[in-house]
Amino acid sequence: MKIKEAQDKIKEFDKARGWENCWDLKDLSLNITEEVGEFWSLIKWIDDEKQKKVIKENKDQVSDFIGDTLFLILKIANRTKVDAEKSLEETLKEYESRMPAEKIKEVKHANKFAGGIDNK
Ligand SMILES: [Mg+2]
Incomplete structure (x- = not known):
């Protein structure tokens, strides 16, 4: 899926639920920090080698982090018309x-x- 296509799909997702104006930009931004915090909790305080092992063992969580964060970023892009x-x-x-x-x-x-x- 291209970025433009994903951005449009998220716009449709929100529109279908009447969510075009739900959550202000501050909340969406803070939500990204929550996602980053979840990812950080996986890899915090361990060296590069251990991080590689943890990432490999928790690929689903890493994928969730990427998906959730991209979703929020594209939601901000839609709200700001970027x-x-x-x-x-x-x-x-x-x-x-x-x-x-x-x-x-x-x-x-x-x-x-x-x-x-x-x-x-
Ligand atoms: Mg998450």
Whole structure:
């Protein structure tokens, strides 16, 4: 499913239930933080290796996190009349120009490119 198609489908989903104006933007935003919190609770306080194992063992929960969060993001896009597909295209274009692949490969991590000092 394309992003535009998903955004339209969510619009229809809400319309069919009379939910076009339910939940304000603040509540939708906070709901995203709740989803992020659920995901974080899976992987918090463990190192990268253990995170990989936990993710593998909890793929359904990870998939729920992605689906729920995308649903909320696209709901916000509908409420604010933003074309989410265009937003993502513009974001990717901006990232490509800010973080050229050749330069990032030299430093291996975007944080170092920006002057950061972590060990990744
Ligand atoms: Mg959830």
